[in-house]
Structures are given as structure tokens and as C-alpha cells.
Amino acid sequence: MNVPLVITAVIVAVAVIIGFAAHGRSAMSIEEWTVGGRRYGGLVLWVLAAGEIYTTFTYLGAAGYAYANGGPVFYILGYGVLAYIISFFLLPPLWRYAKRNGLLTQADYFTSRFGSRWVGALAAVIGVVFVVPYGTLQLEGLGDIVTTVTNGTISSATAMLIAFGLTALFVFASGLRAAAWTSILKDALLIITVLIVGIGLPLKYYGSFSGLMSAVVRAHPGDLAVPGSSGVLGVGWLISTLLLTSMGFYMYPHAFMAAYSARSAKAIRRNATFLPFYQVLLLLMFYVGFAALLVVPGLAGSNTNFALLDLVKKGEPSWITGLVGGAGALAAIVPAGAIVLAAAALVGRNIYRDLLRPAAAPGSVLRVSRVFVLVIMAFSLWVAIESPGLIANLLLTAYDGVTQFFPAVLLSLFWRRTSKTGVSGGLLVGVGLVLYLVISGHDPVWGMNAGFVALIANFAVLVAGSLLVPDRASDEVMAGYSPGPAAGSAPAPANVTAEGG
Numbered sequence: 281m282n283v284p285l286v287i288t289a290v291i292v293a294v295a296v297i298i299g300f301a302a303h304g305r306s307a308m309s310i311e312e313w314t315v316g317g318r319r320y321g322g323l324v325l326w327v328l329a330a331g332e333i334y335t336t337f338t339y340l341g342a343a344g345y346a347y348a349n350g351g352p353v354f355y356i357l358g359y360g361v362l363a364y365i366i367s368f369f370l371l372p373p374l375w376r377y378a379k380r381n382g383l384l385t386q387a388d389y390f391t392s393r394f395g396s397r398w399v400g401a402l403a404a405v406i407g408v409v410f411v412v413p414y415g416t417l418q419l420e421g422l423g424d425i426v427t428t429v430t431n432g433t434i435s436s437a438t439a440m441l442i443a444f445g446l447t448a449l450f451v452f453a454s455g456l457r458a459a460a461w462t463s464i465l466k467d468a469l470l471i472i473t474v475l476i477v478g479i480g481l482p483l484k485y486y487g488s489f490s491g492l493m494s495a496v497v498r499a500h501p502g503d504l505a506v507p508g509s510s511g512v513l514g515v516g517w518l519i520s521t522l523l524l525t526s527m528g529f530y531m532y533p534h535a536f537m538a539a540y541s542a543r544s545a546k547a548i549r550r551n552a553t554f555l556p557f558y559q560v561l562l563l564l565m566f567y568v569g570f571a572a573l574l575v576v577p578g579l580a581g582s583n584t585n586f587a588l589l590d591l592v593k594k595g596e597p598s599w600i601t602g603l604v605g606g607a608g609a610l611a612a613i614v615p616a617g618a619i620v621l622a623a624a625a626l627v628g629r630n631i632y633r634d635l636l637r638p639a640a641a642p643g644s645v646l647r648v649s650r651v652f653v654l655v656i657m658a659f660s661l662w663v664a665i666e667s668p669g670l671i672a673n674l675l676l677t678a679y680d681g682v683t684q685f686f687p688a689v690l691l692s693l694f695w696r697r698t699s700k701t702g703v704s705g706g707l708l709v710g711v712g713l714v715l716y717l718v719i720s721g722h723d724p725v726w727g728m729n730a731g732f733v734a735l736i737a738n739f740a741v742l743v744a745g746s747l748l749v750p751d752r753a754s755d756e757v758m759a760g761y762s763p764g765p766a767a768g769s770a771p772a773p774a775n776v777t778a779e780g781g
Contacts, residue, residue, distance in 0.1 A: 285430040287602025291469065292446070292609050295462045299450030299617075302457035310646040313455030314384045314537065314625045333360075333535065334470060334558060335615040336421030339608050342562050344585035346569025350500070350508030353566055355522050360559050362522065363529030368552040371530065372545035373693050373763035379540075385622070386536040386685070387630035393692050394700035394751065397634040402704060403685070404630035406711055407533040408623050410681035414532070415619035416660040419443060421585075422612035423664070428589045429605030437665050443613055448657040451617045452650050456541060459618040466610035471561065473600075473607045477588070478564025481595050482571050489567060496570050503573075516727035524732040528683025534615075534622035536685075620660070624652035677718045680731025684710035687739045691746075693763050702745030710738030 346353040374389070381392045386407055391400025422443050423436030450458045486492040496503060507513045530536055542548045565588070572579075572587035576594060579587055592604050628649030633640045640648075687706055692698040713734035717723055723730035 282430055282433050283598040284602035284605050285433050287599060288426060288429060288605035288609055291465075291603075291606025292613070295465055295610055295613065296446045296450060298465060299446075299454055299458035299462050302450075302454040302461040310629075310642045310649070311382075311384060312457070313646060313649070314540075314621065333529075333555075333615075334467075334561075334611065336418055336425065336608060336612045338562065338565075339470070339611040340421060340425070340585045340588055342565035343569035343572065343588040343591075346566040347573050347579060347587040348584040349510045349513060350503035351505045352508050352510055352513040352518060353569070355518050355525075356562055357559055358522050359525040359529065360562070361556050362526035364552045364555045366526060367530055367539075368549055370690065370693070371539045371548045371552070374689065375539055375542055375545050375548055376763070377693070383540060384537070385625045385629050386533040387626050389536075390688070390703070391630065391634060394703060396700050397630075397638075399700045399704055400630045401635050402707060404626040406681065406684070406707065407626050410678045411533050411619055411623050412656060412660060414678050415616050415623070415656070416664050418612040418616040418619070419660055419664040422609055422616075424586070425589065425605055425608040425612070428586060429593070429601050429608075439609075440661060440664055443609070443616070444657050444661040447613050447617050447620070448654050451621050452653050455621060456538075456618070459614055459621065460541075462610065462614050462617070466607070466614045469603065469607035469610060473604050474561045474564050476600060477592055477596065477604065478561070478568055481591055482567045484595060485571055485575055492567060492571055495574055499574055504570075512724060514724075514727055517724045517729055520728040520732035524683055524729050524735060525679055527686040527735070528679050528731075531682040531685040531689070532619075532622075533626060533682075534618040537622050537625070538618070616660075620653055620656050623656050624649045627652045627656075677714050677731070680714040680718060680729070680734065681711055683731055683735060684714065684738050687735070687742050691742060695746075697746050697750060698742070699746040699749055699751030701749040701751065702742040702747075705745045706738040706742030709741045710734045713737055 342353070342356060345356070377383070377393075378389065381388075383389055383392060385404070387400040387404035390403040391397055394400075419440045420436075423440040426434050426439035427436045450462075482489055482492045486495055493504065500509065503509050506515055506518055530539065539548060542551075568591060569587050572591040576587065576590045579590070589604070589608075592601055596604075628645050632648045633645050637644070684707055687710075688698070688703040692703065711734075714731055717725055717730035717734065725733055
């Protein structure tokens, strides 16, 4: 019997049952489907956020990045903590604005805040372009995990096809509820398996963590410093990447929308307080990567992402390999579901409704969004199986691209003069620079992350455009609104009719 295959299959089956059961008996409105009715308290919001944040890229990539680059991997510990600090102050006012104005998607914020469907559509297009490759990565990662832990019993394409069908169906049926409730199982398995392999394997081979680090220093001098074995990821890159990724952490459409699902601003702040505990798991994955560098040497290129799996197969019994395979599969399926939900909602609300059919009823928007779950998943599956090289360049720019939303969101919440001209210009300049610099191979540029350089240009254009071309409609939207808690019975700002409405 292929024990890892059986255990992985059982774990995935349980997650799918939970996903379908999450639908419940209540009617599925567009608000229920996209943001879970805005009812999630601290605990569910915590596991939902972790379910979307800690993906196959984290599960495999953290160990693989440590294996391949050495010291620069430690930026991952820092940017998560900084991102949670930013979310403590940024997400509560965003949540208050979203609740007052009935927002469901990331692009809804841009449509409402700047009174323009076209600005919202621009945000929707940028969001879809940069988030879909990230979802495709989850399918590819799942295929690699299942093939590796089952010794090829199930091919990568077969694993991705099964994941496509199951993920698409339970997201189609249950929306964000499916992602929230399956995240509980995924997070429990993630914590268990990371503790087992992250503590057990370094101690098994080297007796202690200090023994492991000493062995790495002896075998690879300078590897644990900056720039490590990369040779190019120096201090400037480390600091700029740390800042860039912490600001972009919640700018992915699915993470942005998850903030809308909170029951209160207090739940969001509590979530920001406790999410840093997950960073301990990442540190353990670094140790796994460093141990693999010595125990299973010779991995190169994309194969470094198999450092965790190869080490587990070599040093752990088959049932633990199965647990790791199941946890890794859920680390792909759960975020993929949230990602495709966000992308489909952007298409349904901010392109179909806002641009093509402004009078579309909520039921019609829900139907279109559900259809696009299947369309986007099918496209992602085709790319992952047939033409993975098509997303290579976009995948490199994903984080750099979504972070370009940060200046617009930050300034528009706290600076009333932020205008749609400044925001549109900043987004176009920032995204354009990201695409040019990364695709042309100019990353790092001047020793800094190319996305950070683009972000600085974005900020400059946004501020200059807002000062030179003020927006009266933007001031009207913010009239009577404060980013702080509402006092007494102060009136909520009215929804602004967008252009063309």
C-alpha cells in the first residue's frame, strides 16, 4: 500500500467535504459568497488570513529559498511582522469605509472612493493580471507535492486536474465560507507537520539548532550572511524588499477582500496581534532548508523547492510523508480557492456590472462571478499543465505589481485631496515600471528591488497628480468620513454614483 498516497487522499477528501458543507442552508447572496456576510470574528478571521497567506510558496519556497540563497531568506521573517503592524493601523479604517459603503471587492474601493467606474475597472484588471499567475503557482506546487510524496504514483497533471475540479466546485458553491472553514484543517496540519519536521529533522541530523548552523557555516562559509550564496542580494536589496513586501502583503485582491469579512475593526486588530506567531513556523522551515543543503546536496534551480520533500522522504517514516503531502496539498487548494474567488468577483462586479451592465441585478452578478470561477480555474489549469513558461515573467512581478496599490489605498484613506487622476497615473507608472524592469532583467536595479523603485515613482506621480489635478468628487466622497471609529450617530457617507451611472 502506498501509505503517503492514502493519507494525502484522505486529507484532501475531508477538506472537500468541509468546503461543500460550508454552504449551509442559508441563501447564497453575492455578499455571502464574496465576504462571508461580514461576520467573522477573531478566531475564524485568524485562520482565514493564515489560510490565504501561508501557501505552497511558503510551505515549499521558504525551505527552498534558504537552500538556494542562504542569509537573504531572513527577510521573509521581517516582512510578515511589519505587514501585520501595518494592517493593525490600515485595515480598520478600510473595513469601516467598506462596511459603510457596502464594498465587496478590492476594485469596489477604487470605484467608490474616486466616484469612477473606470478607476475601479483599472484596479480590477491589474488585480486579475497579477493574482491569476499566483493561483496558477498553487496548482503547479500541488502537482509537484503529490507526485513527489507518492513517488510518481499520481502524475503532476492528474493531481492538478483533480485539484481544479474540487476547488472550482466548492468555491462555486460556498464562496469565501469554503476558504474559511477549510483553512481550519489546513492550518492545523500545517502547524503539526512544520513542528514535526522543523524540529525533528535538524535535531536528528545535528543534535541541536546551533549544531546545524555551525555545520552550515563550516561547509558553506558566508552562506548565512548577506548576500549569501546569491552574490547579488545585498543589504540594499534586503531592506527595499522588506519594505516593499510588507506594504504589499494585504494588497493582493484576496487578502484585501478578506479584511471586509471581519465582524469588527477590533477583530482585525486582534488578528494583527496574533498572526506573527505563524512566523515561528517559517523560521523552522529555514532550518529545514539549511539541513537539506547538507543532507541532500546538489539541488539547483527550481529543484531547490523540493528540499523539504526530499529531506522528509529521506529522514521520516512514510506516514509523516503522507501528512506533509496532505498539508502541502491543502496549502495549495485553500489559497487557490480564495484567489480564484477574488479574481472572479473582480470580473463579475467591476468589469461585467460596472462597465458592461450597470443595471445588472445582484443575482446576475453572482451568476457571472460563479461562471468565471470555472473559467479562471480552467485557464490556470491549462497554463500550469501545457505552458507553465507563459506565467514565468508575470509570476516574478506579482508581488511587485500588487504593491502598487499601496500608495493609493494609504493616501486615499487619510488624505482627502487624493484624486483619481493621481491614483490612475501612479498605478500606470508603477505597474509599467515593474513590468519593464523585471521582464528586461533589471532586478535588482541600483542594488534595490525593482518593485520598490517603481513604488517610489508611483508615490511621486500620485502626489503630484493629486495636487495638480484636484478631484472635487473625491472630496465629496470623504465628507463626513473619518478614518477613526465613528462617534455617536455621525452619518455615514453616501455612496457616490460612479461615472456613467
